[in-house]
Amino acid sequence: MTTTETPATGAPAEPRHGLRMFLIWIVLSLAADLVIWFVWYPHMPPGDMSDAARHQQFDIAVMAVSGAPVVIAVLLYFVYAIVVWRARPGDDSDGPPIYGNTKVQATWIIGTTAIVLWLFVFGTVELVVPAGAGAGEGPSPIWKLAGVQSTSWTPASNDMLQVQVIGQEWTWTYRYPQFGGMESTALYLPVDTPVTFHVTSLDVIHSFWAYQLGVKADANPQVDNVAYVTPKSLGSVTVRCNELCGIWHGAMFNYGHVVSQSAFQSWASGVQSKEQGDGVLAALPPYALTYDPTVIPQLGKNLVTIDGITGAAGYYYPPSNPVTP
Amino acid sequence: MAIEIQPERAEPTGRGPEVPGAPRPWWLRPGPHIGVIGAAVGYILGHLLGNFLSSGYAQNALSDTNDVPIVLGYAFAVIGWLAGVGVFNDLGKLMIGKPLPRHDPAAETGLGRYFRYTLDHKVVGIQYLFGMIGYFLTGGLFAMAIRSELLSPSYHLIGPNQYLMVVGEHGTMMMMMMSSVILGPFGQYFGPLLIGSKRVAYPRLEALGFWLTPAAYVILLSAVLFGGFPTGWTGYMPLATQAKQGMDAYYFAFGLMGISIILAGFNMIVTVINYRAPGMRWSRLPMFVWSMFTVAFLQVLAVPVLVGAAYMGLMDRTFQTAFFTNQLGGSSFLYEDLFWFFGHPEVYILALPGFGVISEVVAVFCRKPLFGYRIAAAGMLGVGILSFFVWQHHLFDSGINPDMRPLFMLTTELISIPTGFIFLVGMGTFWKARIRFSIPMLFALAFYFNFLLGGISGVFLSDVPADTTEHGSFFVMAHFHYTIMGGLIFAFMAGVYYWLPKMTGIKLNETLGRIHFWTMFIFFNSTFMPLFALGLMGMPRRVFEYARNLETLNDWVSISAFCLGGSILIFLINFVMSMLFWREREVGNPWRARSLEWQLPSPPPPENFERVPVVLSGPYDYGVPDALPVADLNPPPGVIGAAYAGTSGVEA
Numbered sequence: 001m002t003t004t005e006t007p008a009t010g011a012p013a014e015p016r017h018g019l020r021m022f023l024i025w026i027v028l029s030l031a032a033d034l035v036i037w038f039v040w041y042p043h044m045p046p047g048d049m050s051d052a053a054r055h056q057q058f059d060i061a062v063m064a065v066s067g068a069p070v071v072i073a074v075l076l077y078f079v080y081a082i083v084v085w086r087a088r089p090g091d092d093s094d095g096p097p098i099y100g101n102t103k104v105q106a107t108w109i110i111g112t113t114a115i116v117l118w119l120f121v122f123g124t125v126e127l128v129v130p131a132g133a134g135a136g137e138g139p140s141p142i143w144k145l146a147g148v149q150s151t152s153w154t155p156a157s158n159d160m161l162q163v164q165v166i167g168q169e170w171t172w173t174y175r176y177p178q179f180g181g182m183e184s185t186a187l188y189l190p191v192d193t194p195v196t197f198h199v200t201s202l203d204v205i206h207s208f209w210a211y212q213l214g215v216k217a218d219a220n221p222q223v224d225n226v227a228y229v230t231p232k233s234l235g236s237v238t239v240r241c242n243e244l245c246g247i248w249h250g251a252m253f254n255y256g257h258v259v260s261q262s263a264f265q266s267w268a269s270g271v272q273s274k275e276q277g278d279g280v281l282a283a284l285p286p287y288a289l290t291y292d293p294t295v296i297p298q299l300g301k302n303l304v305t306i307d308g309i310t311g312a313a314g315y316y317y318p319p320s321n322p323v324t325p
Numbered sequence: 326m327a328i329e330i331q332p333e334r335a336e337p338t339g340r341g342p343e344v345p346g347a348p349r350p351w352w353l354r355p356g357p358h359i360g361v362i363g364a365a366v367g368y369i370l371g372h373l374l375g376n377f378l379s380s381g382y383a384q385n386a387l388s389d390t391n392d393v394p395i396v397l398g399y400a401f402a403v404i405g406w407l408a409g410v411g412v413f414n415d416l417g418k419l420m421i422g423k424p425l426p427r428h429d430p431a432a433e434t435g436l437g438r439y440f441r442y443t444l445d446h447k448v449v450g451i452q453y454l455f456g457m458i459g460y461f462l463t464g465g466l467f468a469m470a471i472r473s474e475l476l477s478p479s480y481h482l483i484g485p486n487q488y489l490m491v492v493g494e495h496g497t498m499m500m501m502m503m504s505s506v507i508l509g510p511f512g513q514y515f516g517p518l519l520i521g522s523k524r525v526a527y528p529r530l531e532a533l534g535f536w537l538t539p540a541a542y543v544i545l546l547s548a549v550l551f552g553g554f555p556t557g558w559t560g561y562m563p564l565a566t567q568a569k570q571g572m573d574a575y576y577f578a579f580g581l582m583g584i585s586i587i588l589a590g591f592n593m594i595v596t597v598i599n600y601r602a603p604g605m606r607w608s609r610l611p612m613f614v615w616s617m618f619t620v621a622f623l624q625v626l627a628v629p630v631l632v633g634a635a636y637m638g639l640m641d642r643t644f645q646t647a648f649f650t651n652q653l654g655g656s657s658f659l660y661e662d663l664f665w666f667f668g669h670p671e672v673y674i675l676a677l678p679g680f681g682v683i684s685e686v687v688a689v690f691c692r693k694p695l696f697g698y699r700i701a702a703a704g705m706l707g708v709g710i711l712s713f714f715v716w717q718h719h720l721f722d723s724g725i726n727p728d729m730r731p732l733f734m735l736t737t738e739l740i741s742i743p744t745g746f747i748f749l750v751g752m753g754t755f756w757k758a759r760i761r762f763s764i765p766m767l768f769a770l771a772f773y774f775n776f777l778l779g780g781i782s783g784v785f786l787s788d789v790p791a792d793t794t795e796h797g798s799f800f801v802m803a804h805f806h807y808t809i810m811g812g813l814i815f816a817f818m819a820g821v822y823y824w825l826p827k828m829t830g831i832k833l834n835e836t837l838g839r840i841h842f843w844t845m846f847i848f849f850n851s852t853f854m855p856l857f858a859l860g861l862m863g864m865p866r867r868v869f870e871y872a873r874n875l876e877t878l879n880d881w882v883s884i885s886a887f888c889l890g891g892s893i894l895i896f897l898i899n900f901v902m903s904m905l906f907w908r909e910r911e912v913g914n915p916w917r918a919r920s921l922e923w924q925l926p927s928p929p930p931p932e933n934f935e936r937v938p939v940v941l942s943g944p945y946d947y948g949v950p951d952a953l954p955v956a957d958l959n960p961p962p963g964v965i966g967a968a969y970a971g972t973s974g975v976e977a
Contacts, residue, residue, distance in 0.1 A: 017757075045861040046794045059791040060861075067781045074748060074777050078770065081755040086762065087692075094948030095693035095758040104753065105697055112745045116738045123738075123788040124731040133790035138724040204563040205657060207722065207797060211863040216793045218723040220658070221563055222651035225724035238872075242797040242865045244557050246564060247485040250868030292652055 017084065025076055029069035036064045046214045049237070049258065051230045052134030053214030059126050059133075066115065136199060136208075136217025136225040139289075145228035147194035153178040153268075155261035161190065164198045164287070167206030167219035170248035172239055181287035182272040183280070187239060187256030189213075190264035191231050199225040202293045207242035210256060218243060224289035231258040355411025356440050357539075364540070367405025371397035379643075392643045395570050399577045403540050410536050411442040415529065442536060444528035445931065449535050450514025451828060454821075456538055457509055460502035461814075462897070463546070467495035469890050472883040478873050488869045490553020490571070497545060497558040497575060499809070501582045502538065504671060506813060507678035508589060508624075509535070511820050512617045514828060516593060518922040518929060519611045521602025521938045521956060526595035530588045537585035541578045548574035557867055559668070562649035562660035566641060573642060580635035583628045586674070590624030593617050602921075602956070604940035611920050611944045612688075612695060615702045616681025619709040620674050627670035627713070634663035658725050665716040673712040675809050677705055679776075679816030680747045683769045686819050687754050689918045690766040694945040696753025697746070704746030711740040721792050730789050737787035744780055748773065763916070764838045768819035771846045775811025779804055782857065800860025806853045818845070818896070823916070829904065830927045832911035837899040844892035851885040919955050920944040936960060 041061040046053045085095075127133055131145040147160030164175040165187075174184050187210070189195055199208045201219035208227075209216045212235065217227040237256035241249055259267065275281045285291060352358065375394025407413065415425055438448050439455075470491045474482050483491065513535075517525050525531050548554050548571035556564050556572070560579070565572050597618045601610075610618075638660070640646040647653035649660045688695045695701060717726060717733040751773055760766070782804040786792050795801060818841075826832040855878050864871045871879065903909065914923045921944065925933065938956040946952040 045863070052790075052793070056790050056794050059788055060785065060794070063785050063788060063791060067784060071777060071781055074752070075774070077752050078755065078773060081752075081758065082760060082770070085755065085758045085760055087759040091759060093692070093759055095691055097694050097946065097948040098696060098753070098756065099694050100697040100700070101753070105700055105749065108745065108749045109742070112742050116742055119738050119784065119788065120731075120735045123734050123790065127730060127734075127789045130790070132727070133793055135730075135789060135793040136722045136724045136727070138727040142728050204567065205561055205723075209797075209863075209865065211794075214793060216722045216796060218720075220651070220724060223658075223724055238863060240863070240865055240868075244489075244555070244559075244561070244564070244867045246555050246567070247489055249489075250480075250485065250870035 017080070021076060021080055024080075025069070025073055028072050028076065032068040032072060033065045036068060037061065040064070047212055048232065049212040049235060050134070050214055050232050051130055052132075052228070053212060054232070055126055055130045055133045056214045059123070062122065063119070066119065070115070131228045134214040134216065134227060134229050136227050139224045139226065141226045141228075145194045145196070145230065147196075151178060153193075153265075155190065155265050158194070161193050161195045162198065163187070163189070163195055164200070164289075165208045165217075165219065166200060166202060166291070167208065167241065167245070167252075168202040168293075169204065169246050170241070170252040172208070172241075172252070172254055175287060176268055176272075177287045179268045179272040180276065180281055181284060182268070182275045183284060184271055186254065187237065188264055188267050189231050189237075189256065189258050190261040191234055191258050193261060193264075194228065194230050197227045197229070198289055199227060200290050202291060204245050205243050206245045206252070209240045209242040210237050211240065212237045213256075213258075216242060222290050222292070234258050234260065351437055355409060355414060355442060357410060359411075360406045360409030360536075363405030363407075363409030364402040365405070367401035367403070368398040370405075371399070371401030374401070392570060392573055396573050396577060396639055396643050399544055399573070403537075403544075403581060406540050407533070407536060412529075412533055412536060414442075442532050444524075444532060446513050446517055446525045446528060446531060447828075447929065447931075447933075449528075449532050450510050450512075452535050453505065453509030453513055453538075454828070456535070456542075457502070457506045457817075458897075458900070460498060460538070460542055461506065462893070463542075464495050464498035464502070465890060465893060467491050467498065469887065471495060472886040474869050475871075475879050476883045478871050478876050478879070480869050485869060486552060486555075489555045489557070489867070490549065492867050493554050493557050493575070494545070494549065497579065498542075500558050500671065500675075501545070501579050502542060503809070503813065504582075504586055504624075504674050505538065505589065506675075506817050507682060507820060508593070508617060508620060508674075509538075511613070511682065511824060512593060512620075512678065513589070515824065515922050516596060516614060516617055517600065518925070518933055519614050519920060519944075520597060520600060520605050521921055521934065521940055522596065522600035523933045523937065524600070525592055526600055527588075527592045531592045534585045534588040534592070537581055537588075541582040541585065544574050544581065545578035548572075548578075559664060560635075560638065560660075561664075562638065562641070562657045563651070565638060566650060573639065576635040576638045576642070580632045580639075583632040583635065586624045586628050587632070590621035590628070593621035594625065597621070602934075602938050602940050604956070606940075608698070609940060609943045610702075612684035612698075612701050612705075613678075613681035615705050616677045616684075619705045620677045623670045623674050623677070623709055623712065627667050627674070630663055631667035631671075634660060634667070637663075658723070661720055661723060661725065662716075665719045666713075668719065669716040670709075670712045672805070672808070673708055675813045676776075677708060679772065679813045680705060682816040682820045682823075683772050684747075684750060685920065686765045686769045686823055687751055688945045688947065689823075689916050689920075690761040690763055690769070691754050691758035692761070692947045693754050693756075693758045694943075694947055694949075695750060696756065697750050698943075698945065700746050701750040704743040704750070707743030707746070708740060711736060711743065715740060718787060718792075721789050722796050734787055734789055738784065741780060741784060748777070763822075764833075764835070764842055765819040765823035765916075767839075767842045767846075768815050768822065771842070771849075772812055772815045772819065774846075775807050775815060775849070778854075779807030779811055782807065795860060797866055798860035799856045799864045799866060802866050803853050803856035803860060806856070811849060811853070815845075815849075818842075821900075824922075826911035826915060827922055827925075827927050827929075830910060830912055831904060832909050832915070833903045834899050834907060834909070837895060837902075841892060841895045841899060844895060845889065848885050848889040848892055852882055852889050855882050919946060919952075921956055924955060924958060934958065 044057050044060050046056055048054045048057060128143050131143045148158050150159045153159045153161050162177050166173040174187050176182055199217040199219045201221045203221060206219040208219055213229050215227050215229050217225045235258055239254050239256055241252035372394040375397035379393035418425055439452055474488050513531060551569055551571035554571040554575045555568050560575055597614060637648040641648055647655040649655045649657050651657055684695060684701055714736040715733060718737045721730055786795055786804060822833060822838055859875055859878055862875060864875055912927050936959055938958045939960040940956045942953040942955055944955055
């Protein structure tokens with residue numbers, strides 16, 4: 001570690017501070033890294049419920065393992081210095097006038113640069129390989145998840161499931177275009193299926209955070225923000241809004257469920273036929289990547305236009321308190 | 326703008342012999358009391374003008390009903406306040422051709438000068454010190470309210486609207502006012518002293534910069550009267566368009582404070598370049614001045630973007646422009662970009678002065694030269710330059726420029742290299758030192774501890790996949806409190822204990838100071854360390870509702886936060902009692918420091934140096950057996966000219 005490579009000792013009587021520190025550091029760092037990797041890593045957030053979450057968990061663990069020796073080196077050095085080089089009572093002398101040490105400085109610069117470049121390469125690979133690792137990738141992602149683009153979704157195929165996430169103050173709605181554009185307030189996902197989230201908003205900026213899935217994508221009005229994930233195990237998911245969106249931001253959460261592919265199929269078709277039956281599908285605006293809430297297609301006109309300008313910015317969803325949670 | 330039309334006043338010799346006539350009594354002289362009257366009159370005028378202007382407007386959906394009168398009211402109130410304080414007096418005299426009164430620093434004595442628009446940078450520094458402590462305490466009280474609400478996982482104490490108001494006021498107060506917490510008091514006070522100057526380059530701009538801060542503070546607080554603003558300190562736009570009139574106060578105050586910061590930075594740059602004493606080469610510049618110099622560039626280059634964004638936001642809210650409205654051709658991404666293009670350098674505007682203070686303190690109490698002086702300066706400049714290239718890391722999940730994320734990941738991680746220099750310098754200085762554990766030194770050690778954790782957690786955040794979980798969660802919150810509170814505020818405290826004897830001739834009580842340090846250090850960590858865990862366990866920022874299983878940890882944090890507040894209270898008691906009642910004198914050079922300001926009596930005389938000193942050696946030559954004194958404070962006449970000839974211009 002670079003930090004322990006300190007100036008060569010001067011007087012021969014002096015203990016070899018650098019060597020001492022190096023030995024203590026090796027032991028402590030090794031212990032810390034082993035504990036982090038074998039004890040902590042399996043429990044680290046956000047868990048391993050999806051491929052994206054696994055990559056994030058792996059990243060956090062790798063960075064903890066890379067960072068712990070640095071933290072230990074610096075702290076150890078300061079503790080050592082405080083203990084060994086504190087001024088004894090009555091000592092009024094000055095320290096040795098050391099203005100610098102080219103070797104130490106060069107080692108430090110090379111060492112920190114190497115760590116930084118390693119983290120950069122690692123982070124880039126971990127971003128590109130898992131197709132954005134669950135982060136929002138904008139309207140036209142360049143790192144795509146493999147999967148068959150299809151207008152319908154059937155179990156046991158490799159069809160990509162499309163899910164649109166619509167944020168508005170202060171609730172989440174999910175639309176499934178492959179099931180007639182049906183709409184649900186609960187998020188259901190089939191396990192082991194590549195999923196594309198199209199995240200958008202009707203009013204202000206929200207952020208879709210499916211915690212256990214490791215998905216986070218801002219919901220911007222008039223923007224389609226794409227994020228990919230492949231759920232890997234069954235269970236429920238907490239969805240929270242992660243961008244301040246008004247007074248009930250804290251109450252803007254609901255739950256999602258990862259279910260088996262056949263259970264998902266029957267749930268989705270069930271909701272679709274129910275919404276077809278009671279006229280909900282006909283009342284919904286046609287599926288689109290973004291929506292303008294000032295336009296109500298069923299009325300065939302804009303809601304309010306003043307001086308040729310359609311009012312916007314969420315005003316037509318006047319803030320009203322949902323039920324106190 | 327203060328244009329220097331009497332160059333002889335910059336000369337050391339010209340002290341006016343005459344003080345014509347007796348000064349007017351204090352209540353007739355310009356000051357805050359007249360400023361308040363001016364502000365009230367200005368607000369009424371502006372409001373009436375706004376009513377007149379906007380009466381014909383269609384009150385459409387994009388604005389609230391009376392934003393125009395309120396914004397114009399603020400604008401005229403600021404002008405009235407400045408006029409009442411006396412900012413425009415000299416300008417007015419110049420315009421009508423009357424001679425300027427001679428501003429004689431020696432004639433400005435007594436407590437009254439601290440309540441006046443003054444041209445003495447030391448007075449401005451003291452004004453900043455008291456102002457900043459006041460602003461900090463206000464922001465801290467809001468933090469106490471936040472933590473009280475978070476004692477329980479659903480809302481129980483203050484409603485959601487009030488909660489957002491408190492969060493917004495706390496964040497904005499801390500981020501916008503505290504950007505001057507070191508640059509204001511210590512930068513203005515010690516900048517000229519450390520470079521051997523009798524004055525700053527633009528004393529009027531400097532004083533104007535200070536007198537804008539109370540206005541910004543009051544305007545920001547006035548948002549409370551309108552029910553606050555719901556956006557937090559970032560003011561993201563579609564939400565801000567929706568918000569009520571408190572939002573106007575946010576934009577106006579932030580923009581106004583931005584102007585104050587720009588003025589302070591401009592003054593600092595020119596002062597450091599042009600007002601260094603002979604012999605004060607760039608290679609002898611104290612590290613604190615290097616940090617001020619770098620920060621000043623950040624302020625001058627980054628803050629105008631904020632002022633522009635705030636102005637455009639106000640236009641959107643008042644005159645129905647649509648810069649940030651997606652449906653009408655604007656873009657909410659534009660606001661995010663503008664805000665963070667300012668916002669990230671702002672973070673280093675907060676952090677770099679801390680590096681400077683700590684470097685000074687460490688060298689003095691290690692009794693050793695600063696290790697790697699050049700690398701310390703390079704670290705500050707490197708951080709300053711790189712800070713302009715990282716802002717997109719705040720927007721990794723937003724959908725802006727997603728393909729550029731690896732680049733911004735790289736720049737963000739690169740910035741840890743120059744930041745690491747600061748640690749290298751500190752650690753090298755500790756090598757075989759004679760460490761004195763004075764209170765400033767304790768705060769410096771705590772700074773390294775806190776900033777280390779803050780910096781390492783920043784590396785976690787720079788990694789895009791890991792950031793997907795951490796972004797916008799309490800993890801980020803803990804990260805920036807570790808760097809700003811744990812870095813900047815601890816450095817500010819180090820500066821207070823280190824420099825207050827120089828500024829006032831009075832030292833703070835040692836016992837209470839040590840109690841303050843230990844409580845602050847322990848409870849700071851006990852407050853913010855668990856927040857890393859809370860964030861990773863899925864608690865977003867700025868919520869008053871969280872999962873019930875996080876309640877124990879949140880309660881722990883809240884109780885620690887109250888204790889942290891108590892620790893600040895100990896500081897306040899110590900400060901007030903020491904300054905007003907105990908008044909333990911501390912003259913001379915208690916720390917045996919070499920830097921230039923400690924070679925002067927405490928507090929320094931009105932014109933700092935009787936003669937412009939000639940700097941003979943660097944400020945950190947501790948332990949050098951035959952070190953020259955740092956400066957010749959009383960150079961024989963004629964030496965200065967020769968010294969100027971030898972050291973004119975820039976040399977390193």
